[in-house]
Amino acid sequence: MTTLGITINGQVHAPTEVRDDLSMNDFLREYLGMTGTKFGCGAAQCLSCVVIVDEPDGTCHTNPTCVTSAASFHGKTIRTVEGHAKNGELSPLQKAFIRHFAFQCGYCTAGFLNEGQVLLEQLAKTPVPRAGLEERIAEALDGHLCRCTGYFKYHEAVLDVILSDAKRYLMQEPRG
Amino acid sequence: MRTSRREFMKWVSAGGISLSLSHLAAAEPVAFPARETLPGRGKLNPAIGGAGRVDGVAKVTGSKLYASDFRANDLPGWPAKTSHAILVRAPDATHVYLGMDLARLSGALKPTVIVTAADLARINIRVPAYYEGDLFCPVGKTPLYMGQPVALLIFEQFDTYDRARIALRDGTFVQFGEETGPIVMPNYAAYRFTRVAGATPDAPDVYSPVLAGWVTPGRTQASALPVWSSTAHKNEAGYEKAAVHGDKIRAEIAASESSALVLDRTFDTQSVDPMFMEPECGLGWYNAKDKALELVLGVQSPYEAAESIAFLLGETKAPFKPSAINAQFAYVGGGFGGRDHTPFIFYVTLAAIFFPDRPVRLAHDRYQQFQAGIKRHAIKMRSRMSVDRASGKITAFAADHVLDGGGLANFSANVATCAATAAIGIYDVPKVDVTTVAEHTRGVTAGSMRGYGSLQTMTALEVLIDEAALALKLDPIDFRRRNALKQDGRTMTGNPYIVSVRSLEVLDKLEQHPIWQQRAAEKARAASGILVGTGVACVTKDYGTGGDSSNGRVELSPDGRIAIFCDHVEMGNGIGTALANRVALHLGSIADEVAVSQVGVFDAMELVTSGDCYTMDQKTQDKAEKDPRWVPSISSATSASIGAHVGTHAAAEAARVIFRFGLWPAALALWNIGPRDPRAKDFAKAQWKDGQLTMAGLPSLPLDKLAAAAHARNLVTGAVAHGFSRWAWARARFPINGEQYRAEIDGLALRRGAGKFTRINRASVLFPPTDNNRMGTAYTAACGATVRVEIEKATGVLRIAKAYTAFECGQALVPEVVLGQAQGGFAMGVGYALLETLPPFEGGPGNGQWNLGQYLVARGSDLSLRDVEIELMPPLTPDELPKGMAEVVMIPIVPALLNAIQDAIGHRFAALPVTQAMLKGALA
Amino acid sequence: MRAETRVKTLVVVATLGMSMLTAYAAGQGASKGLASPESFNGIADTNARSAAIFTELGKVLTHPRCVNCHPAGDMPRQGDAQRLHQPPVARGADGHGTAAMRCNSCHKDANFEPGRIPGHHEWHLAPREMAWEGKTVAEICVQIKDPARNGGRKVEDLIDHISKDTLVGWAWAPGYGRAPAPGTQAEAGALVEAWAKTGAACPG
Known part of the structure; x- marks a missing residue:
């Protein structure tokens, strides 16, 4: 078990313990019910599962969630499809x-x-x-x-x- | 801490931190039907003004929409917790199945429930005839096919399931004993299509499937494949007649070799996966106390799925027999045929039934989807063609097709006949003889997939045509034009098309295109080390199955809001938006509630059916139709490119009735036009403009005002309609307001004001004759492609330099969606021609180890996106009905690429795909 | 139907003449070992012995675990079948991928077994001049000694690189679905050391 604290679409999730072999995709979809992030291949081939990672230096990049552990996102700030629209206004x-x-x-x-x-x-x-x-x-x-x-x-x-x-x-x- | 989603939420709240997502914070989850009705009342509707799709906002914001998005706690009234099932499949079909290595799942990984063949037998599960074959391979038997399920393992906790699936993924969990070789089964189907035209184009055919019926050879035990010869034993007279004609055609082709051009060629196509993006999945909950089975599924054939599940459980023993099944069908993440009649739904059902009171989710990962999802048929073809050298006319064509149907029958028989009857493509050939057989093999089951056999046979044909043109030193387009079937010509089953035939126009467009015009110049100026070639192909493809049904329900509220319900499925094809647009033609406004994949909302028509609409005889139909509730079939799968012309038909007709008997009389009242005023019959002259009903010399009336008036006067404000097409729509008369209303529907129910829907008995009906079942197709849409390729000599790397596709589809209901589908078809065609392939048996996807990466589909970089031009031709006449185009658009690019490759390197490939390695090999 | 009873019946059946005929875990098989430096002591000629030791080491260097990321072009390969990497990635300016697709987007600090994906915190492509793909062991030998094509290393530095570098070491623990490089990292390191000490001769 490993600690995972994460900020998703601006909301802070307090640290919790997750299995080391839990994928980030399953953390989002099965634990949080955030199914906007899709599961397509489970092998980083189709990238339907990527989320945006915001780095402290102000840069951002996408990251597949199906081949990466939830734990590897500890301390990260991410955005998902559910977070693009602001106050009902689409991006x-x-x-x-x-x-x-x-x-x-x-x-x-x-x-x-x-x-x-x-x-x-x-x-x-x-x-x-x-x-x-x-x-x-x-x-x-x-x-x-x-x-x-x-x-x-x-x-x-x-x-x-x-x-x-x-x-x-x-x-x-x-x-x- | 092992947290379920609920617990996690609670924990997060207890920590004093607000929940992360507003939709999770909602006190009550939104009901499934409300989620799936788009865009939803009061929501942004991109379809208004053609600025997007009705599902546009839901899809760009990650709304819960697909079956894979739902867990138990998303569904009001369900228990909160979701359990998870693994469907264990056999990666081998040549050894005896002995059991599973369950020791691997001991302790914390232990499944709560295990379901095997023995359990199914114990509770008396029945397999519907269409799906015949063991749902689970029993211990002691050799699996029927690679990937046949052996057991369901159900885990109460997600984490246990998640760890268990890793523990058993290596292919050794399922254990085998003695080698038996594959199970031998009879062929799924064998047919022979033979046509001999009369002496002149106007003369009746000497022999044709339409005249004589479809024929199948007798079974000969000594051989795996049918014995096609007219002299073989055990043939029925009908077959023998066809075979005599067919054998003669073949003899004539052989004899013509001295004078005519005769080509005798083979062509082999590969197995491929539809590779829709959302792997199959489903959620089930059997509420044992109420004996209610709840299901959330995503398929192309909702009605069929619901019926088959009911059959599956129809005779089960208590307490496993539900008294009610509520199957709800979600948007699907791609289908391409592969979700039509998929056996996956049974396993979702079984998972729920065998773990009562616990919602259970069954979901394929991509390895499992490759292992078990419906595949495209690999076909081995041999074709012979005789061409008169002087006229450049094809005089005779004969072919033999062998389809690998894989482990279960599924749609193999239909794909085989569709492939065979498409074998002469756009051409008018006076003598044709095509045999086809679909075999059972130990491979993964093949069934419906975009192109449905025609892709394979028309690819082989268009490559053969190209070779013939070259041999005759004729321009490939000119050669095609000489032989193209004209509007009134007969197809190889002996009937003409009943829709426009536009392949000549397509050929003209291809010929005029710069890619074709500049082919010699481009070849001449190829850079060093690069070979340049240009290819062309033109095809026409059927749409519809010859037994297609459509259900539609339209409701108009007093404030002018429109709600549409349809039985067809939104799998990306834009049917929701097409429905909204087609209904708007009659009601003047875009619906803000469109619900697709519906099963139960058409009950007011109280339809009944019997028999098989594809095989019944006229007498049976004549007798059955006396019951005004009887229709030849109730609901169809969304397949065979029928979304536009069938899927939207009933809703459009329902809207037409609402206009005619609701809005029009309301308008007359508002205009103070009395019933005897001649203008009272001018409903056809009224036009919708910007949401207002306009009529020359009268004030325009907005829809909301009309709707309010219709409601106030208790006029028709809602309609449910049913349509049936067997290469022509059924037509009926319905008594409404003392009038005999005629329409291309065979079932109707109406709502007046805010009342209930009530059935209207039809006064008479005209169903298309059962002899129409002898046609291959009467509906067709044409598409052609020309492409220039550049191939690097040293490496075999192929680049599409320029490509052009032209196609026609009658009236495009949502032109942007149609164009998008054509672009997607182009991409899928390129992948099929150059990249995608699955080995059939051992080493193939049935082993459970295949995924993307090993299986290549076209990416953006494979397509030269900025050098592809796709032209949607305008309808032949402004009122031309929509035609199905979803399949035809993927076909011509495949042979066009092969012909371009031949032009570039001088080698003609006779098998698919043509990979970089093969090109490099051919160039070495 | 509950698991307990079901397990029992199946175990009874399964023990009757069970054999495991299908193992699809490609590349899961135990790798063949490497010969020790001492096993070449029989070769009297030092140069020949040195070259023979390198040839043995060549089993590692030409293994997919090494060659896949020492490709001839700008795109790595993957898997035991050495297919071009999917999705298509390129080495980029620093060997760690392009702006759109960085190696560490997918390849994290360690293998992630549920996703069957390899990982190491330094996951990247070997520089272009260190390409081994398509080369013979003899050619690789010449290349590996050439400071212009080995990252400016002396032959002695290679001992540490091959025996201690943890990215190199990944080749012996590559995770599910991939065959490990032959032998062990220590055995490979011993071969490099013996090769260097015998004059670092290359096979002819």
């Missing part, structure tokens, strides 16, 4: 996913949402030139499997959010 990326019909069955959506959100936040910190944007999106999302959509509309939705707030996410082109 720009959530809205874009809906507007673009990005998903069909929706089972992979939480993973794509978290990955896309991390990309947005990384770009907000370190904008990239417009020229390499599609490649950057493709690289960011490539770990995620979707069986319904062929990925097209997910990529379009992320691109749309970035281009509609280009000042925030893209390096400004030198004026000529």
